[in-house]
Amino acid sequence: MTTVSMTVNxxxxxxxxxxxxLLVQFIRENLRLTGTHVGCDTSQCGACTVHVDGDSVKSCTMLAVQADGADVTTIEGLAQNGELHPMQAAFKENHGLQCGFCTPGMIMSAVDLVKRNPNPSEETIRTELEGNICRCTGYHNIVKSVKAASENMGG
Amino acid sequence: MYSFDYERPSGVNEAVSAVGEDDKFLAGGQTLLPTLKLRLAQADKLIDLGGIAELKGISVSGSELSIGAMTRHVDVANSADVKSAIPALSHLASHIGDAQVRNRGTIGGSIANNDPAADYPAALVGLGATVHTDKRSISAEDFFIDLFETALEEDELVTKVTFPIPEKAGYAKFPNPASRFALTGVFVAQTAQGVRVAVTGAGPCVFRQTDMEAALSSNFSAEAVSGIKTEASGLSADIHASADYRANLISVMAARAVQAAS
Known part of the structure; x- marks a missing residue:
């Protein structure tokens, strides 16, 4: 056993x-933060995306011990004082989901995407979301949600 | 995943002396961790290189660009030094995998793995780079030996890669639509030693395309390479593409790489 300490939300x-x-196991099973999903478990689908020191990473492809000392944000950490994060609000407003399974990872990636590209084009959004797979929506409303959020986030 | 011990040294010497016969160095983990999860690999101990500051960073000195082994793809993609010295390398790094992979994956981890469809081997061979380890310096062409095989010894650690800055260079790949690995990727460079063309993804290991190098030496244009056909024998064939398809992609990607060269 190894002792790990980190800041989560x-x-x-x-x-x-x-x-x-895995970091995702630590988040879900030790911390009981089950908003971070395990989709494929083979590093492809992005449902487990969280932020580690501000960068989006697949938490199924990182060990908990590698996050020792890091600052981690999960989907549960986005809303502030009961107010949805603008990205969460935009997904709700634009119906950027159907079953919702990929949504936490999609939103965490999208927040990082807008941080890196404050005013992303549709093409940028589509390419930057390559690491997140949705099997319901056909992505159209997800892209609309990210675009809307980027405008609300001051891009 | 099978169980393993874990160590996080803070220096290269400490890392190298910690590694035993059945241990593995852990860089960004974007290949090693999935492989361990699928039980395709097993290690007694992982030696995490993430805490070694001397392995990170990018610098330019004279006519050479130096990238530390633990420098992440996202940092190579965004580096002002890389963009001004070798824009094609920044472009290449910005198209590896996806955003989450680029936020963890490293140049040292990629080249030590030598996946036949990885992007970096094309840049290293195309630019005539040198791989530096804790023991020696190895030219890129001598470093990449065969499918997932490099010149590295078991306890040898890549510390940095140095690239001579070319006059111009370009990279084009046809990505596998699911994994973004290169189905075929071609790196072309006009260097002080002449034109170099390196192909990844098409065969079991990166290779130089000497007929295209000769053609581009007399006429550095897309037309000079688009008509050069490559023999399909020896190229890879799988569910994604036949050897003939990859052979054709070499000509197409070479022409696009020349067009993109800057």
């Missing part, structure tokens, strides 16, 4: 974990 957390514990 602003809170300091610490636990003893086996070195082969």
């Amino acid at each position: 602003g809170k300091q957390v610490s636990a003893d974990v086996a070195p082969n514990t």
